[in-house]
């Protein structure tokens with residue numbers, strides 16, 4: 001797993017890319033204006049290693065421009081140099097979804113995204129033993145064809161990850177699947193339990209209430225604990241500081257014991 005040093009090396013590389021002369025043309029508006037680079041710099045700290053790798057792989061703005069010229073749906077008009085900041089941001093969010101999607105090798109040109117899901121995997125408690133007396137757990141999230149995973153925590157049944165994973169959500173989405181595995185050097189990794197997360201309470205509530213930046217802090221929805229889901233307790237969908245958030249505690253199924261805590265953030269694309 002890549003450590004802090006790797007991550008800062010990648011960021012340095014990405015910053016270097018953004019400073020090359022070709023990248024000084026704003027990719028979202030065709031203007032000789034580095035706003036695109038500014039937006040990237042501001043959000044850089046929130047990017048996972050995967051996304052930074054991917055951004056480096058596509059080679060910065062010149063190539064990025066070609067990607068969304070090719071995949072831009074007809075109803076998503078490209079911002080002009082005099083577009084508002086809001087129009088610009090919407091477009092950049094869409095482009096980030098494309099980038100994330102290409103990281104996970106889904107079919108960009110055929111999928112219409114409705115938003116980005118940030119999932120902070122906080123930690124696990126009382127997880128199952130899969131080695132002699134402990135486990136080396138990591139979490140895998142699966143949404144359709146996309147997968148994202150945390151790093152491995154060695155020899156812990158109460159791991160703390162506090163890692164944020166990003167997934168793009170297509171128009172036709174199913175439940176988000178969470179699995180915990182024990183990493184093994186010499187054999188196949190063992191399942192330590194799984195759970196499904198219904199994304200509808202959050203996404204439907206956000207759609208019903210509209211732009212969260214215009215709402216005060218409040219509860220807008222709720223996913224109720226039942227015999228048919230993995231919730232440890234009811235989970236509220238909140239608007240807090242202009243963002244749609246939901247905290248969840250899940251009891252793992254198909255295992256002896258274990259719970260995992262998450263915090264999700266929903267960023268609708270509103271296109």
Ligand SMILES: [Ca+2]
Pocket residue numbers: 130131135136182183184185
């Ligand atoms: Ca192991």
